[in-house]
Amino acid sequence: xxxxxLLEFTYLFCLKILSRLVPVLSEKRPFIGFMVxxxxxxxxxxxxxxxxxxxxxxxxxxxxxxxxxxNLRNGPCGGVRGDGNCEIKPNMKCTWVRAWDNSTQMxxxxxxxxxxxxELDHRLSGTSAWINELGGGNDE
Amino acid sequence: MxxxxxxxxxxxxxxxxxxxxxxxxxxxxIEKEALASRAHILEPYCDAINITDSTGAVPHxxxxxxxxxxxxxxxxxxxxxxxxxxxxxxTQADVIGAHAMGVRNIFCVTGDGVQxxxxxxxxxxxxxxxVTLLTTINHLKTTGKFLSGxxxxxxxxxxxxxxxxxxxxPFEQRALRLLKKHRAGASFFQSQYCFxxxxxxxxxxxxxxxxxxxxxxxxxxxxxxxxxxxxxWLRENVPGVAIPDHIINQIEKYPEKEQQKAGIEAxxxxxxxxxxxxGVAGIHIMAHNWESSVSEIxxxxxxxxxxxxx
Numbered sequence: 001x002x003x004x005x006l007l008e009f010t011y012l013f014c015l016k017i018l019s020r021l022v023p024v025l026s027e028k029r030p031f032i033g034f035m036v037x038x039x040x041x042x043x044x045x046x047x048x049x050x051x052x053x054x055x056x057x058x059x060x061x062x063x064x065x066x067x068x069x070x071n072l073r074n075g076p077c078g079g080v081r082g083d084g085n086c087e088i089k090p091n092m093k094c095t096w097v098r099a100w101d102n103s104t105q106m107x108x109x110x111x112x113x114x115x116x117x118x119e120l121d122h123r124l125s126g127t128s129a130w131i132n133e134l135g136g137g138n139d140e
Numbered sequence: 141m142x143x144x145x146x147x148x149x150x151x152x153x154x155x156x157x158x159x160x161x162x163x164x165x166x167x168x169x170i171e172k173e174a175l176a177s178r179a180h181i182l183e184p185y186c187d188a189i190n191i192t193d194s195t196g197a198v199p200h201x202x203x204x205x206x207x208x209x210x211x212x213x214x215x216x217x218x219x220x221x222x223x224x225x226x227x228x229x230x231t232q233a234d235v236i237g238a239h240a241m242g243v244r245n246i247f248c249v250t251g252d253g254v255q256x257x258x259x260x261x262x263x264x265x266x267x268x269x270x271v272t273l274l275t276t277i278n279h280l281k282t283t284g285k286f287l288s289g290x291x292x293x294x295x296x297x298x299x300x301x302x303x304x305x306x307x308x309x310p311f312e313q314r315a316l317r318l319l320k321k322h323r324a325g326a327s328f329f330q331s332q333y334c335f336x337x338x339x340x341x342x343x344x345x346x347x348x349x350x351x352x353x354x355x356x357x358x359x360x361x362x363x364x365x366x367x368x369x370x371x372x373w374l375r376e377n378v379p380g381v382a383i384p385d386h387i388i389n390q391i392e393k394y395p396e397k398e399q400q401k402a403g404i405e406a407x408x409x410x411x412x413x414x415x416x417x418x419g420v421a422g423i424h425i426m427a428h429n430w431e432s433s434v435s436e437i438x439x440x441x442x443x444x445x446x447x448x449x450x
Contacts (some may be wrong), residue, residue, distance in 0.1 A: 068255060069253060073269055077250040078332055080305075087252070106346045119275075
């Protein structure tokens with residue numbers, strides 16, 4: 001299994017477990033603390049997570065869009081260099097070139113990259129994305 | 141009641157008339173006249189004129205003030221809004237203010253990063269991206285409400301556009317990105333400078349395929365290169381401008397004094413190559429600091445107001 005599919009599988013696995021746990025525990029302070037700490041511990045080294053609290057990794061080929069220096073969440077800007085690198089950081093591959101490549105390798109979420117992502121709610125910065133997504137009793 | 145500010149651009153594109161727009165270079169001036177005189181050079185050849193939004197992350201004449209000056213001069217503006225300098229509060233405030241001044245065409249872009257410009261130490265905003273900028277303004281347009289739900293006295297009459305750059309990676313994704321912007325509220329598109337017709341054609345083919353042959357109107361961005369040196373500068377310093385070597389070599393064959401003419405000829409060739417393609421609704425001329433070249437390009441390609449309306 002390649003890396004993108006492994007990450008996608010891991011996401012689906014976490015979703016399965018957390019969609020049961022989070023609605024029950026989302027009000028409990030120790031659980032909130034545990035979720036924030038573990039999201040920081042895993043997503044930071046894996047994806048360069050900036051704790052925006054509104055994770056859309058599975059829509060973007062498991063590449064964090066917040067790694068884009070313009071924080072674009074809906075696709076690449078028009079400034080991508082001919083070699084596919086970033087306009088602002090010439091030595092970095094464009095986040096969206098990577099996201100696009102990876103999304104074509106996904107099993108379930110290949111076309112999710114075309115969905116319109118709403119504007120960020122900056123109040124959620126630093127909070128747990130899993131609790132924000134599943135905490136409202138939105139058991140899928 | 142007739143709307144004296146109704147968008148002529150919208151009417152033309154909706155009826156399928158070939159459309160010519162151009163970008164006016166905003167002068168570093170504190171006088172109205174400096175802008176008006178430049179716009180008057182373009183006006184006889186264009187259906188509407190683009191006002192950039194501190195393009196290249198360099199402060200220029202305010203886009204709303206510039207648009208108001210054009211309207212005073214009976215010239216229809218397309219006002220560009222970028223995401224770099226305004227958060228969602230300032231954006232919505234400026235959109236309704238611009239509407240009150242008579243602006244009807246709003247063109248939404250991401251905007252160049254501050255590192256590109258002459259104030260690289262500035263804080264970039266990017267609270268919205270080009271798609272959420274479109275959804276935000278489209279929300280004002282369709283509901284007459286701010287994002288917060290607070291109501292305006294009526295719905296603004298706006299025609300929204302967006303940028304497309306088929307000439308930089310990820311190439312195969314650019315048509316899909318255009319359609320995402322279309323779903324977000326963009327009714328017309330202007331492209332980045334086209335110097336590569338075959339690249340544009342493959343983009344267009346994919347777009348036609350994805351839309352069953354009826355894509356939203358796309359105006360092809362074109363522009364004359366003043367010299368080979370300017371072309372290299374443009375390619376190195378303006379994000380997203382792709383100029384193939386053969387175009388620069390073609391211009392470089394001439395002595396420096398004749399390179400302007402060669403640059404216009406190269407631009408005319410591009411316009412001739414794209415103007416009859418299925419899916420091309422018009423052209424958008426960006427003649428940076430060289431407004432007088434627009435008349436030559438339009439006349440040489442038979443796209444004067446009388447020429448293109450027949």
